[in-house]
Amino acid sequence: MPKEYASEIHQLLKLGGTSAESLGLPVAQNSAHPEDRLQDQEIFYEDDDIATSKKAGLDDAKISLLIKKAIVYPLVFLAAFGFFYFLLNFSSIVSQIQGWFTKPQAEEILGEDLTEYYNWIGAYYFSVNDSKVLDPNNDIDKDGLSNHDEFVMHTNPVNADSDADGASDGLELLAGTNMWGAGPAPEGQNKLAANLDPSLVNNRISSNTAAGAGHVSGASVIKYDLTKPGRLSIPRLNLQVPLVWSASAAEFDKDLSRGVVHYPGTAMPGEQGTIYVSGHSSDYIWKKNPYGQIFSQLNVLQPGDDVFVDVYDIEGQTHTYRYQVTVKNIYGPADQAQFIDNSTNKINLSTCWPIGTTKDRLVVSAVEVGL
Numbered sequence: 001m002p003k004e005y006a007s008e009i010h011q012l013l014k015l016g017g018t019s020a021e022s023l024g025l026p027v028a029q030n031s032a033h034p035e036d037r038l039q040d041q042e043i044f045y046e047d048d049d050i051a052t053s054k055k056a057g058l059d060d061a062k063i064s065l066l067i068k069k070a071i072v073y074p075l076v077f078l079a080a081f082g083f084f085y086f087l088l089n090f091s092s093i094v095s096q097i098q099g100w101f102t103k104p105q106a107e108e109i110l111g112e113d114l115t116e117y118y119n120w121i122g123a124y125y126f127s128v129n130d131s132k133v134l135d136p137n138n139d140i141d142k143d144g145l146s147n148h149d150e151f152v153m154h155t156n157p158v159n160a161d162s163d164a165d166g167a168s169d170g171l172e173l174l175a176g177t178n179m180w181g182a183g184p185a186p187e188g189q190n191k192l193a194a195n196l197d198p199s200l201v202n203n204r205i206s207s208n209t210a211a212g213a214g215h216v217s218g219a220s221v222i223k224y225d226l227t228k229p230g231r232l233s234i235p236r237l238n239l240q241v242p243l244v245w246s247a248s249a250a251e252f253d254k255d256l257s258r259g260v261v262h263y264p265g266t267a268m269p270g271e272q273g274t275i276y277v278s279g280h281s282s283d284y285i286w287k288k289n290p291y292g293q294i295f296s297q298l299n300v301l302q303p304g305d306d307v308f309v310d311v312y313d314i315e316g317q318t319h320t321y322r323y324q325v326t327v328k329n330i331y332g333p334a335d336q337a338q339f340i341d342n343s344t345n346k347i348n349l350s351t352c353w354p355i356g357t358t359k360d361r362l363v364v365s366a367v368e369v370g371l
Contacts, residue, residue: 117151124158137250144170144205144333145196146250153192155179170205171334174198174358198358200253202333203261203278206350206361207249210263210276210339222270223314230269231310232260232277237297243277243309256280257289266339269309269321273342281351281362295351298364301325307347307366323347323366331361338363 114136121134132138136148143160150157153169160168163181172179173193178186185193230243242259246252255261260279267273283292307323323346330353331338338348338361345368353362 117148120151121147121157124156135250139204139208139249141169142208143168144201144208145173146200146204149196149201152195153179153189168205168334170201173201174205174333197253197284199280199283199352202352202358202361203252203256204249205333206276206278206338207252207263207265209334209336210266222311222319224268225312225314225316228312229259230262230312231308233308233310234301234305235308236301236305239294241279241291241294243311256283257287257291259291260294267345269311269319269347270345272345274339275309275347276339276350277347278350281353281355295349296355298349298351298362299328299353301328301349301364303327305366307349309347320371322369322371324369325364325366327365329363329365331363333358333361335361341365344368 117136118134133140134147136151137146139146140157141150141160145153145155147157150169153173155162155169160170162169162179165172165182167175167177169179172185173196176185176190178184179189180186224245226245229245231240232243233240244255244259244261246255246261246264248264252261256279260277262268263276263278266276269275279295279298280289280292281296281298283289303325305325307325309321309323311319311321313319326346329338338350347366347368349364349366350361352358353360
């Protein structure tokens with residue numbers, strides 16, 4: 001039988017063993033292995049993941065930067081604003097800070113406290129002819145504590161020594177001992193004492209002591225105008241200060257804010273005896289006293305240094321007296337020795353000592369000499 005040949009269709013369909021390659025037709029280049037196709041797909045996806053990851057990283061960096069700007073810039077602005085605000089308002093800010101530590105004046109009596117005080121002190125009197133006796137700033141028993149101080153401290157306003165231990169209430173306050181009994185002052189008493197001004201107590205004690213010392217032995221013929229402050233001058237200290245003629249110990253607090261004070265009842269310039277003048281060596285910051293440290297350098301004076309006192313008479317004439325320093329001494333506030341020297345015309349300049357305390361009094365004595 002003649003050999004049968006496959007038709008062209010069979011040849012094209014690879015029938016009968018004839019391939020498209022043998023016919024010279026192009027053959028599709030398909031991968032022979034499935035694993036190769038899978039690897040190609042994985043590479044494609046990996047490239048896509050890297051691109052997505054890079055984009056996400058850029059977004060995170062932008063967000064982080066925005067957050068930093070949102071925090072840092074306002075902080076920088078607030079810091080700059082605060083700095084310039086403080087710079088422009090420095091004085092006011094300092095005043096406000098000082099106000100946090102400000103205490104009220106110790107003897108300021110207002111409102112209901114005044115009624116309570118008068119109810120309290122009224123219990124010690126059946127009747128009073130002179131209302132000044134009950135004045136809060138009066139010192140009835142002459143112990144250095146004003147009536148109101150006695151009210152604050154719960155001591156007896158008509159008994160200088162409330163606990164009868166031989167020391168006056170005022171001296172016990174300055175010494176830190178118990179005004180209600182024996183031993184050191186208890187905590188409750190110290191808390192009450194913090195409302196008092198010990199420098200005023202010290203001055204009252206000295207003034208009361210001076211009033212009972214009987215130190216003036218010769219009167220001046222000059223008629224002084226005691227409504228007009230005199231003047232105290234100390235060249236060595238480069239000091240000129242008003243000399244206030246205090247009418248009573250109750251006026252000391254007010255008068256010490258106007259200058260130095262002359263103790264009432266002590267000698268006047270030109271009189272034989274001791275002129276006693278007191279000024280602050282220190283004072284509470286909240287009082288804003290321009291003369292709060294006026295005698296802080298009193299200890300610098302030496303024998304031979306000059307002290308001048310100007311006083312005015314009722315006709316307006318000025319009378320000047322010159323004194324020279326002779327000695328410095330330390331006294332207790334109730335020591336009469338600082339007041340009773342009648343041997344000559346002299347002036348005693350006094351201040352609480354050591355500075356910042358009311359323990360003792362530094363007294364610089366000077367005798368009158370010619371101009």
